[in-house]
Amino acid sequence: MSFSRRNFLFLSGGIAAAAGVTACGSDAGMDSSSDSGASGGAGGNVALSQWYHEYGEEGVEAAVKSYAADYKDATVTVKWNPGNYDTLIPTTLLTNDVPDVFEYGNGPTLDMIQQGQVVDLTDTLGDAVSKFNPSVMKRLTFQDKVWSIPQTVDMQLLYYRKSMLDKAAVEPPKTMTGLVEAAKAAKAAGMGGFFAGNDGGVGVLANMLIWSSGLEQLNAERTQAGFLEPEFYAAISAYRDFFNSGALVQSASAEWYDAAAFINGEAGLQWGGLWSLTQVREALGDDFGVLPFPKIGDSGREAVPFGAFSSCVTAKGKNVDAAKQFVKWLWVDQTDKQVDFSNSYGTHIPAQPDLVPRASKLSEGAGKDAATFVRNSGFASDIMWTGPLGDAFNAAVINVVKRNADPQKEFAAVGTKAKAELKRVSG
Template sequence: MNFSRRHFITGATGLAAAAVLSACGSNSGGVSTGSNASASGGSGSAKLIQWYHEYGEKGVQDAVNRYAKAYKNADVTVKWNPGTDYMTLLATTLLSGNGVPDVFESENGATLDMIQKGQVVDLTDTIGDSASKFSKPVLERMTYQGKIYAAPQVVDMQMLYYRKSVLEKAKVEPPKTFADLVKAAKAVRTNTMGGFFAGNDGGLGVLANMLVWSAGFDQLNSDDSDLGFMESNFLDGVNAYRDFYASGALLTSASKDWFDGSPFVNGETAMQWTGLWALNDIKKKWGDDFGVLPFPAIGSTGRQSVPFGAYGSCAAAKGASNNVSGAKAFIKWLWVDQTDKQIDFANSYGTHIPARTDLVSQASQIASGAGRDAAEFVDKLGHASGLLWTSTISDAFNAALTNVVKKKANAKTEFAAVQKTAQSELKRIKK
């Protein structure tokens, strides 16, 4: 499993890499002539350079080279970028202007920095009438001020796995509300099995944003000038999670962390929050004796929710080949028109969801059962951290949550301080 790719759907900001850059650095990001660059010649005379980050699943690199080779209107050179600092390398390269790829993938689409600096081009016309075929929340995450800046490629997501037989034995229903989750976790917990597991930090990292979304709120208000959740239902939810953390029904120490399905597979916990990528291992172990759910609704204004992450394909405004129209045409060909390749990309290398909802039934791993449920969760209940939810705001939020849950600080006081930080940060970055 490629943890770096999974990590960004835990709450990574839209400015993830660019925010830490103070200089362009020495790495130009140019196309390598070594083993990580593969020239794939089409019959056209145009040239394009395309970047991917390193996927952990076997076969992806061969697949993307095969896709590029099949394109007949340009010679596409694919650059595969090993390591965990892809977004930093990408931001550095765009900032330097040297060796900029014509087409590149970016976490949840173009960052705010890329858009504001004019480093990427508008793809609204490229997506065109096909926009309605894409999962609405996924495409909206790649949209800013009404313009689409990336074509969604493939979707990862997280959800709650539970053992059907264990809950049935304890006479509790699969939890649809947070109160139900607490009740169920307490009912199924034994001396050898935890009730619910969401990480060795008590779930504070991976579930932080869920406490906002499942309480019925958004991270920011409608005009992106302030926090969108400073209401009693959110604060009550945080306090409820603090009590859950202290109850003993929340497993806080397992053999692996939340992103690995092993604690659930091994029977260390009756319920676990982890990713779609664990589905096949869980299915192999438990057969039909498991189900999946969104994170439960919190309080009277709550709603069920799940987080998702999707790399998006962007076109550089000033790529190495100086061929914006060619880059846009290639993106349309690959990520809008070539449905067979989109299904292959989502289905053949791990377990993922096609970004187009009309292709879900053709992806065999998620065409039915828990996989199909997961795809529906994303389309109906999916959320991702917004472009303006910067690392400054996110860090302040996470620190406040930790103080409340682990140190029993006052929730209203802690998040009032987050609000001041957010107001100042939003004023700074909005243009």
């Protein structure tokens, strides 16, 4: 349920978590197996604990426990954590009873790094850093240090009905103008237009308006907002026109992270998650395609947001070195396990691009396209794009799109806020 997961996607780090939500219905028997179970058997004398959030897909828990059991240099105990994991971790890190290794959306937060709650993994990773998707590694690096190792990558993308666009003789949209045109064609075909959530898409697409118009959330020094440019004002005005055009579906029977609205024809185009790919393919066969969010304006670029649950090592753990070795073993060396983790339970992208061809769901068609999008056009919220800053930004987007506020004035206030906020959290 979206409502119970209060802190989703604030930093767009919850993308993977949203994948979990969509599959919630399938794992009714989760309670019985949620206790921590000792998985290591023949391990060495060192004991390590590893925490995961509750993945929605069936079989993930057994899989991660078997991975841990295969490790010979330590006895690794896996703890599976149903419930609000995003809050559980920061709270647990305040105590002395911390896991040695834990996963977190897009790596540890700025606060965890500043408080010294997690350790630097730069040396652990070493040269292997080049094996990973550079967009992802850029996000996991802060002040030239790598703070976590990515486990798997989730992303969002645009789904469209091929037959519908063919019939209307409209090209799959590569620009914002094209998207509006395609949405109008879908509406004319009786399908509803473009759908990106029951809030009119302002929540999930807010950051896309920055990236797609060729800008960044923050400037390179992370001292102020990086998007207060005419291109962005033009982009948000274009989105407002789209919102008011009637071709943007504002209410559907399900949310954007569920493929239902697209599958049952409430929308001819929908913003959704890669996690829905299998479901869409089962329902529509080959009659669909995927695209990144189209570029906006002349200096724009295509963009997709990604989220990567990544392994962090806690500083308070009793065997920090052993923990480092374990995460390196699992998420760098054990490529079979990584492919299994990404490909066998739902659709995710292995964090090492070389492994993508080994993931059967990404070997052709839409899956292959999606993997390419992340590599070439993947974006994630900056580590210093804090909760309050993201909230102020989203509020301004809503005020402009839904309440006709003046973009320059609204975002000037966000700019002021950004300066103060960045100063506050860096000091």
